[in-house]
Amino acid sequence: MAERVVVTGIGIISALGRGKNAHIGPMRRSQGGIHAITHLRSVHAPEFVLGEINMSNDDLAKLIGLPTGDNGYTRTTLLSLAAMSELLNDVDISLLREEPFAFINANTVGGMSKMEDIYMDVLAPGTRPENIKYIDTLDCAESTENVRRHYGLKPLMATISTACSSSSNSLMLGARMIKSGMVKRAVCGGSDALSRFTLNGFYSLKNVDKKPCKPFDQNRGGLNIGEAAGFCLLESEPAAIARGAKIIAVLTGYANTNDAYHPTAPSPNGDGAYLTMKQALEMASLQPGDIGYINAHGTATINNDLAEGRAIQKLFGTQPPPFSSTKPFTGHTLAAAGIIEAIFSMWAMEQQMVIPNLNFETQMEELDISPAPSLIENVLINHVLSNSFGFGGSNVSLVFSKP
Amino acid sequence: MTQPLYIISACTISPQHTYDEEHFLDPAMTADDGQLYVIDPDYTRYISPVAIRRMSRMLKRGITAGMKCLEDAGVTTPDAIIIGTARGSVTDMENFMKDMIKMEEQALNPTSFIQSTYNSVNGWIAMMTKCTAYNQTYVHRGFSLELSLLDAQLLLSEPGDKKYLLTGGFDELTSEYFIIREKIDYYKKDIPPSPELLAHYDTPGTIAGEGAHFFTVSNDPGKAVCAIHNIAMLQQPSAKELLDATADVLSQNRLKIEDIDILVCGMNGDSRNRFLIDPLIANCAASTTIVSFKQLSGEYDTASGFGLWLTNYICKHNYVPPA
Amino acid sequence: MEDLKTTLKQQIIDSLNLQGMKPEEIDDNAPLFGEGLGLDSIDSLELMVLLERNYGIKIEDAREGRKILTSVQTMSEYIQQHRKI
Numbered sequence: 001m002a003e004r005v006v007v008t009g010i011g012i013i014s015a016l017g018r019g020k021n022a023h024i025g026p027m028r029r030s031q032g033g034i035h036a037i038t039h040l041r042s043v044h045a046p047e048f049v050l051g052e053i054n055m056s057n058d059d060l061a062k063l064i065g066l067p068t069g070d071n072g073y074t075r076t077t078l079l080s081l082a083a084m085s086e087l088l089n090d091v092d093i094s095l096l097r098e099e100p101f102a103f104i105n106a107n108t109v110g111g112m113s114k115m116e117d118i119y120m121d122v123l124a125p126g127t128r129p130e131n132i133k134y135i136d137t138l139d140c141a142e143s144t145e146n147v148r149r150h151y152g153l154k155p156l157m158a159t160i161s162t163a164c165s166s167s168s169n170s171l172m173l174g175a176r177m178i179k180s181g182m183v184k185r186a187v188c189g190g191s192d193a194l195s196r197f198t199l200n201g202f203y204s205l206k207n208v209d210k211k212p213c214k215p216f217d218q219n220r221g222g223l224n225i226g227e228a229a230g231f232c233l234l235e236s237e238p239a240a241i242a243r244g245a246k247i248i249a250v251l252t253g254y255a256n257t258n259d260a261y262h263p264t265a266p267s268p269n270g271d272g273a274y275l276t277m278k279q280a281l282e283m284a285s286l287q288p289g290d291i292g293y294i295n296a297h298g299t300a301t302i303n304n305d306l307a308e309g310r311a312i313q314k315l316f317g318t319q320p321p322p323f324s325s326t327k328p329f330t331g332h333t334l335a336a337a338g339i340i341e342a343i344f345s346m347w348a349m350e351q352q353m354v355i356p357n358l359n360f361e362t363q364m365e366e367l368d369i370s371p372a373p374s375l376i377e378n379v380l381i382n383h384v385l386s387n388s389f390g391f392g393g394s395n396v397s398l399v400f401s402k403p
Numbered sequence: 404m405t406q407p408l409y410i411i412s413a414c415t416i417s418p419q420h421t422y423d424e425e426h427f428l429d430p431a432m433t434a435d436d437g438q439l440y441v442i443d444p445d446y447t448r449y450i451s452p453v454a455i456r457r458m459s460r461m462l463k464r465g466i467t468a469g470m471k472c473l474e475d476a477g478v479t480t481p482d483a484i485i486i487g488t489a490r491g492s493v494t495d496m497e498n499f500m501k502d503m504i505k506m507e508e509q510a511l512n513p514t515s516f517i518q519s520t521y522n523s524v525n526g527w528i529a530m531m532t533k534c535t536a537y538n539q540t541y542v543h544r545g546f547s548l549e550l551s552l553l554d555a556q557l558l559l560s561e562p563g564d565k566k567y568l569l570t571g572g573f574d575e576l577t578s579e580y581f582i583i584r585e586k587i588d589y590y591k592k593d594i595p596p597s598p599e600l601l602a603h604y605d606t607p608g609t610i611a612g613e614g615a616h617f618f619t620v621s622n623d624p625g626k627a628v629c630a631i632h633n634i635a636m637l638q639q640p641s642a643k644e645l646l647d648a649t650a651d652v653l654s655q656n657r658l659k660i661e662d663i664d665i666l667v668c669g670m671n672g673d674s675r676n677r678f679l680i681d682p683l684i685a686n687c688a689a690s691t692t693i694v695s696f697k698q699l700s701g702e703y704d705t706a707s708g709f710g711l712w713l714t715n716y717i718c719k720h721n722y723v724p725p726a
Numbered sequence: 727m728e729d730l731k732t733t734l735k736q737q738i739i740d741s742l743n744l745q746g747m748k749p750e751e752i753d754d755n756a757p758l759f760g761e762g763l764g765l766d767s768i769d770s771l772e773l774m775v776l777l778e779r780n781y782g783i784k785i786e787d788a789r790e791g792r793k794i795l796t797s798v799q800t801m802s803e804y805i806q807q808h809r810k811i
Contacts, residue, residue: 043508107542108520116500122583135587139490140521140542154638158550159543161491161521169539173554180557197500200508201516205771206788258484258529258538263517265767275535302789391517392526394538453764456743510778513771 004252005175006403008245009233011087011189012343013079014330015051015226018086023329024347027355028375032328034212034224041117042196044203047210051226051331052194053079064150072133073146074111075193075227080143081150083191083229088151091233095185095243096153102183103155104174105144106166106190108335111137113195143191156183161335163390164297165256166190167230168338168398172254174234184239189339191229198334199225205264207301213332215298215325216305216371218362223299226331230339247403249346252383253284259393265303270311272395273297277315277385280397284383288316291399292381293354295345296371297389298325299332304389309367322372322379324357338388338396345386346400353377406560408552408620409627411567412475415712416441416468417614419699424716428724431699437594437610438581439701449531457514461492461575461615465524468615469569470531476619482565483537485554486525487547487572489704493580495519528569536565546636548572548616548705553634559622571617572705581611591672600672600698609671612701616708618715629718631711632656642682649683661688665723667714669707671697692723731802738798741776742769754799759792770795777801782810 015033016023037045058068060078115138118131141159160169167190174186209221259272357371386398418439420426446463449470499515522540541550551570591608633652670680700709735749756762774791777783785791794804
């Protein structure tokens, strides 16, 4: 049953906007989406820049055709629905209603963006009636359930939470389910909305840069948090061909390993990242030299970029393929990072371009390699590697190839 | 998918004496306030003083149950760690959120934030066993444990030399969690003593519990007494869909409902799900023993872990304890 | 200064939950990280929270913070010079 798994649909919303053109244009023009906070109500709002999506919850509700105001939908669910509606521009929903499929979502804090605002009221006697409907929205599966319900679907469902590698794991699980014959197709992805909980959590780790982040730079100061949602439709290649679907890319390799080193920091010599990338390449039967572009995890934290940089250098040598982190465009979108960066990787391959690593100035003293600081066009890319490394040592690498 | 999952070892920390199996139901632990909290074992057995000082209950509990499960199986480093939890470490999440509100987002402790990530137990067990292999966390409510088992089946059916996988599920109860869920009628309005839960099947609501349940599974039967053959997850089924799915799962194993000796059933005393439970039980043969367990464990998303542990216990001892 | 050091040692014990430890057992000049007490990077962040909550000292850069947190002695000296409460 070892058919190839292909990508035949994409839906995405991030700080850059919705859909392909909203992303590729700014990437070509080196215009990042990190900006001052407009929607998130935090005392730190004047201090930080984030990858915030320029739509209020009401804007998102109107987009999806839901009532505005206190509608019982958290921002996380609204973003997931927005990304799903984008995907359904490419894919006829009847395909998902008529045949069994898997729906694999990912999240790190569920509906926290709403709950943190109403928690004390929810806890106290005499909770306001308008808050009662949000009580069961804190967990990670609430957006999965809401998307399913909104579109009237009955898939095999799963929600994954492995910190920053979550939605890369969604893609990997979807592919494995298809290869085993469990399902013919899978909608895979993830979402995370900005919340004070997450912003303050990362701030307490002193991992956050108050200016736009500088991945792989000697003077990097940490990450910028972002929010996003993305889904891909994965299918077995024969199923895609049978229905005449346009194949965007082939998911030829994937690997999930664990650093087994520390709760939040990767092993500094990059052993974990190295192992994951190597396994993904082996699965795809590729050599390091076959990779045309690496979309790095590149959070711009001291630890990640050191570990990942060392791992890239160890695996690919001192003349690696061009690599970049796209987090200066979108921020670190946590559970959504894996899926949106996989999407960027596929678009880079399709457009034969290397997306620039914005804000890069100075090579890290520990490394002999640097990311691509500006756009490179007309690059031959047949295979692309996308990395996502998270807390708890969770590492996932994906390899996509030209169809 | 037909790869049976042989249960090599099972470890449960629960409101009952399950960690030390010899004293299970000796005595049966009860609660009158609808909140069954776990009996804490000695967490220092597996966790060093340096590590334990910062850990919340849920983290200690998950790590200890997982490590004991591996020890009981004679496995030092598993070939994968796959865990499910619907709510993660609720205490850590509550602490960080309330601190953030109280301190107006200033001077916040990172420890609670780090430990509130849903895969923190996974990460710790990986560190302690030096397991760099496949590591996954499922967070889909009542399917969380089942997804971890399904993934284990999938993994063992893929090419490779994986043999012993650590799977499990855990969820935590806190007094705040209870207060909040009461407001959406999750629990009984008139709370019965826990042993009497199922005598109150005519009213809505259930009682609360918590637990951590780990299973070392393998494709090699070894000395296993119990294997999982099929896992089916149904989304808001009708009674007919449940009966059909049950019949389907049994027929895949060339069995009929009359062949079933024991039905371990997660009935929780909530009248709103009787439309599912009653036909299921009525469909069983007169000779089938119906075993309930939520009067012992309480209700929570991964409570089926208690049911699975109990199933393994019954197979091991060839005996259904009265409860 | 001696009172500050004793108070600080107790605050370190409480903040890091070093159960069973007494202030007298922490040497003023013993390294807090690596050998000595063997604290780790998360502990260093917790100590920075301690400095902010108890002394009003806000450290933004984790690497800068580690230098201040070398020992009880270095911490006390820094507190004396920079405390706001």
